[in-house]
Amino acid sequence: MMRVVTVLPPQLDTDLVRGAGLTSSEYTTLMRLSEARDHELRMTDLARATGLSASRTTRLVEDLHGRGLVTKVASAADARSTRARTTAEGMAMLRSARQVHLLSVRHRVMDHIDSSSVERLAAALSIVAHHLETGSRRGTTE
């Protein structure tokens, strides 16, 4: 698991950058926005959805804005908050990146697991992911 966990992310990231011109973080950011109502989220909610820090999210959205993939809108309801929204170009970019990413995962992971194992693997990893995300932690130093 440690081997997969350290080697896989950089490889998927390279595939995505080379094949679609997006980093993993940019891809995730566009994806979360695309799933939201009006393709739009508050910066804070976007940060939580992507698992990135608020500051990283600010800088990343600013960069995507410069490339015409998202716009920033001041919230009508709350003057403190900024909302990020994907542009049509952002949505198009995401669609093409998704194809690249799916192929990438297929080639690097799926092709090597026999299909009967896939479900078991997914089930086990899903449970682990759930615990990692909700933090059923007791502190390693307990």
Add this chain to the structure above:
Amino acid sequence: MMRVVTVLPPQLDTDLVRGAGLTSSEYTTLMRLSEARDHELRMTDLARATGLSASRTTRLVEDLHGRGLVTKVASAADARSTRARTTAEGMAMLRSARQVHLLSVRHRVMDHIDSSSVERLAAALSIVAHHLETGSRRGTTE
């Protein structure tokens, strides 16, 4: 898998830093050195063993040197190469860090998988890891 792969590494790293004062990279570096003959490796071989770049390895070893955990020795056989060697302090540090890390993995991963699944999971991940490392890639854009 993507969820585990993105969330797990930072958590293990935090556990290790807080519990043992070593980052994951530092831990891996000390571990690879400890496994080598005389607890010693050429910088290039160390970089390959840890999966880090040569430049990162240089800076990391320099830092560990400053903390008294490794020494740097000029190679007798080849004046181009530098060899890194763990000190007694480095070995002691590694031993205590290993306990922290094992507990960390147990709490965050093992405790959530039922024991009959562990072997299956390990087997599947091992195959994937092998392919990732040897690079049975066809290029995602094919």
Add this chain to the structure above:
DNA sequence: AAAGATTGATATCTCAATCTTG
């Protein structure tokens, strides 16, 4: 004061360029 967002300083890491020796 607390929430939302940004900015400044810093850590980790890589690639490309460089220096030295084989």
Add this chain to the structure above:
DNA sequence: CAAGATTGAGATATCAATCTTT
């Protein structure tokens, strides 16, 4: 020139401090 190691520049990401609005 190749190989081994280091240095310089830049990307990705975080934490702590700050600014604005609630």
